[in-house]
Amino acid sequence: MRGKPGFYEFFAGGGMARAGLGPGWRCLFANDFDRRKAETYRANWGDDVLHVGDVGAVTTAQLPGVADLVWGSFPCQDLSLAGAGAGLRGERSGTFWPFWGLVTALGREGRAPKLVVLENVCGALTSHNGKDFTALCRALAEGGYRFGALVIDAALFLPQSRPRLFIVAMRGDLAVPASLVGQGAAAPFHTRALMTAHGNLPKALKENWLWWRLPPPPPRSAKLLDVIEETPQDVSWRSARETGALLAMMSEINLARIEEAKRAGSRMVGTLYRRTRYVNGEKRQRAEARFDDLAGCLRTPAGGSSRQFVLLIENGRVRSRLMSARETARLMGLQDDYILPRNYNEAYHLTGDGVVAPVVMHVARHILEPLIGATSQCVAA
Helix, strand or coil: CCCCCEEEEECCCCCHHHHHHCCCCEEEEEEECCHHHHHHHHHHHCCCCEEECCHHHCCHHHCCCCCCEEEECCCCHHHCCCCCCCHHHCCCHHHHHHHHHHHHHHHHCCCCCCEEEEEEEHHHHCCCCCHHHHHHHHHHHHCCEEEEEEEEEHHHCCCECCEEEEEEEEECCCCCCHHHEECCCCCCCCCHHHHHHHHCCCHHHHCCECEECCCCCCCCCCCHHHHCCCCCCCCCCCCHHHHHHHHHCCCHHHHHHHHHHHHCCCCEEEEEEEEEEEECCEEEEEEEEECCCCECCCCCCCCHHHCCEEEEEECCEEEEEECCHHHHHHHCCCCCCCCCCCCHHHHHHHHHCCCCHHHHHHHHHHHHHHHHHHHHHHHHC
16 A cells, blocks of 8 residues: 655755645655755754755755655745846855755656656746746756646735746656647647747757646635734734835825725725835835735735835724735745744745645646656556
8 A cells, every 4th residue: 555655855945836736745855055044944843854054065865765746946046137137156046056066966866756846936937038947948858758738827816916936747667648738829828938948948848848737726716805914913003104105105106005905995905015116217116015815926025125024004094014024925825834943034035935735736736646647657557
């Protein structure tokens, strides 16, 4: 009788891929270079499989057994701006290469994982005019894998706008069940940008391509108001004067959104980011609000403007504060018993850098687990 499928989790952060895979999976090894994130990983998952350090210094001798899956949410910083960053040659996103060197080394040892998942920002599709995406696909093909990609927005599962790219690769010597692949692209997970990136691949790489068939989830039931804490412990409501200063940074369009929310007559919650915009040829900081029942995409707090605000409108009154750490965790699909760093910035950085747990769960249930089950039956036969 087969036990739980095993996986290695690279660039693990606080173990959000592990949270998404759930108790039906067994983590064999986890790695991250950030010692502060590692403290959170230990607090939630223990210390028995975690190795803290540069992925480039990890050896195959440190990787126990044979993993069914290798998950790699490699850094996105150099891929975030389409074509403008350093891409896969950058210091951060370039850590993909030593990571991939480990996977290919496992193959030479006869321990190649059945499945590999790469997760990153959608900018990976267009970085350096698509050359970085082609490089990822070429690496997978040369490593003996067939592959396909999906763009999944967390907004289908949770009240956060967060589209991300998931490249799912399967070892080339294994049969792919016909029920898991389609004849071509299909909405909503094969976006125009993804189809363009696929169209730009060399013919030889297209021969390795799989159009994964992923069913959409049920309609989202979670509301943004469900996420908001009544009495957060780590942030405070701002004064009327401070809130007024935020409103003064808004354009007419954004002020109109505030007035519309006031007229709704019910308790309304929205979110706000401060962004630098060009106004009459000059850079100005603007406050941009949304009241579409979605938070903006969580980002790491590199500066004050990257921290998201909560706006609460009730009885014609506008209140504002920073989003709490627990609220950011809820927007990533983490349960309230998930232990966060005590430091606010560290908690925000952890969640803003992570992968949304319910998205991982959906991919696992509908693609990864059926693939592992099918290949295990073939081996048993």
